[in-house]
Amino acid sequence: MSDREPPRRRVPGPARPARPDARRRPGPDARRRPGPGARPARRPGPGRTAAPKPLRLGSPRPRLRLVGLALTLVLIAFVVRLFQVQAVDASTYAAKAEQNRYVGQVLAADRGEITDRSGVALATSEDAYDITADPTMFAPDQLKIGDGPEQAAALLAPILGQEQETLVKKLRPKNKALRYVKLASRQTPQVWKQIKDLKSALAKKEETDKSVHNVLAGVFSVATSKRVYPGGDLAAGILGWVNGEGKPGGGIELQLNKQLAGKDGKIRYAQSGGRLVPTAGGSTETPAVPGSDVELTIDRDIQWAAQKAITDQVKESAADRGYVIVQDTRTGQILAMANSPGFDPNDLSDADPAALGNAALQDAYEPGSTAKVMSMAAVLEEGAATPMTHVVVPNRLHRGDRLFKDDVDHPTWYLTLNGVLAKSSNIGTILATGQLGKTQAQANKVLYDYLRKFGLGRYTGLGFPGETPGILAPPDKWSTSQQYTIPFGQGVSINAMQAASVYSTIANGGVRVEPTLVRGTKGPDGRFTPAPKPEKTRVVSAKTAKTLAQMLESVVDDEEGTGTKARIPGYRVAGKTGTANRVDPATGKYKGYTSSFAGFAPADQPRITVYCAIQNATKGSYFGGQICGPVYKQVMEFALKSLQVPPTGAKPAKLPVTFRR
Secondary structure, three states: OOOOOOOOOOOOOOOOOOOOOOOOOOOOOOOOOOOOOOOOOOOOOOOOOOOOOOOOOOOOHHHHHHHHHHHHHHHHHHHHHHHHHHHHOHHHHHHHHHHHHEEEEEEOOOOOOEEOOOOOEEEEEEEEEEEEEOHHHHOHHHHOOOOHHHHHHHHHHHHHOOOHHHHHHHHOOOOOOOOOEEEEEEEOHHHHHHHHHHHHHHHHHHHHOOOOOOOOOOEEEEEEEEEEOOOOOOOHHHHOOEOOOOOEOOHHHHHOHHHHHOEOEEEEEEEEOOEEOOOOOOOEEEOOEOOOEEEEOOOHHHHHHHHHHHHHHHHHHOOOEEEEEEEEOOOOEEEEEEEEOOOOOOOOOOOOHHHOOOHHHHOOEOOHHHHHHHHHHHHHHOOOOOOOOEEEEOOEEEEOOEEEEOOOOOOOEEEEHHHHHHOOOHHHHHHHHHHHOOOHHHHHHHHHHHHHHOOOOOOOOOOOOOOOOOEOOOHHHOOOOHHHHHHHOOOOEEOHHHHHHHHHHHHOOOEEEOOEOEEEEEOOOOOEEEOOOOOEEEOOOHHHHHHHHHHHHHHHHOOOOOOHHHOOOOOOOEEEEEEEEEEOOOOOOEEEEEEEEEEEEOOOOOOEEEEEEEEOOOOOOOOHHHHOHHHHHHHHHHHHHHOOOOOOOOOOOOOOOEOOO
């Protein structure tokens, strides 16, 4: 065994795949024969160490599992939150989004026009804007500054003409959730253009300069209209006014507000940063319905003439006030109703509060001698006397507890009943009306019934705001003195329209036609709807009315009449003067006089009634014939020419005024 070579150590190599036909090799002691492709045996070199073990990396699977778990938890959190937002709290968040995104505003309806009988505008509307704001857009979390309201107010105050403090209070309300405030009403388009330009300039600066904040982003406008009265103070007492908030303050504006105002609409739109989002869904709009136009019976030119005449005379007489009414005797339509002093409804800041309204309908006063025509109508209609009946008129007459007199001292007058009216004798009127009954109480009852039929003590039928029905006590309530003063127009109160209506009744053949101010309305569709026909009431017979017209001519035409200053060349004029003791509204006591004149023309074919009254003339004459007669003439002459009413050419009756004993 010793002379054999020790066996070589075999270094393991990569296993070779076994061949299916390979034969099993001999054991370890057998030698391997070199053959083709045989690998030579390695021999260990001298001093060589063993090779180091290769570095093996840890498994990545635990880390992947940890990351996957974290992502899963995050996704679960998102899913839970999404479920909460879209399912559990969906309605709450939707409501909040709706509140922040959508803005609702009122669309003001266009107010209808008020025109005269020819369609000339007396009251109209022009474009205007309400300046509004969303206070939530001025909050610090929106503007990123704490003094947004102050900065906005400083910019807006000079444009809107308001105090900064007032605007700041509106922009920073106590109710933090308030989304709408009105900063200014009915501003001109020029005002809104100033604000809009300033707002746009700030928005552009904000885009390039982050230190600039658009403090006007929350300021908006709402298109509306502003009431305008082209004639200024013309017919202001009839028209009334509309204030800065769009509310009517009197006259036709108030009386027919429902027809004039129309119906406001609504708009709801999406906004972002103070700007309209036109493509956003959910916007809704209910269009406004325009108001109807109202056509009055007023003739603008005649109204102007009446207003000028009464204004000039009130100024000349240094009177408290005066009124003139012009009425179509056949239709009852009012052609003019003028007051002095008046007011300009375009600017009420300088208006005298006492001048607001329509004094011709709202003042109640004792008419004086113009009321004698009703007493004469009762006497004639009852057959108690005729125009030729003789009446002996002493200088003084004792009745009841009083001693009565005429406006001037005189010797005993020998007058016809026509002369009693022509010379406006109080005593003669007391004597004539005393024949209406066997007793004074019966006479009172008869006279009262006629006064009521003429329209005293009741509303005229105009339905005008603030109109007074006057004062007419029932006959059993008349005091001892009233039994004798009421026949000549003291102790009873009327308004100017009632007085004019009395004379129109006589002019219309004894038929009272309820006065009217409105001819009709024109709706948004352009269709005209005439006003209801006025009520008609026969008060006295046509014969009595004709006789009264002839008697009233004597007042103007006869040299002994009191109304000679009312004569109109070429026309037959019927009229009556009045000068009454006046009750001072401030004290309730008699102070000064009510001067008046009433009549119609042409006397034989009446077309127009004119009534004038002046309260408390303190300069010059205070007699009705002297200061109201000229006003009557001026207005009547203008109206006759304006309406192209020709003279009749017929001769007057010339009834006698006096008689010989």
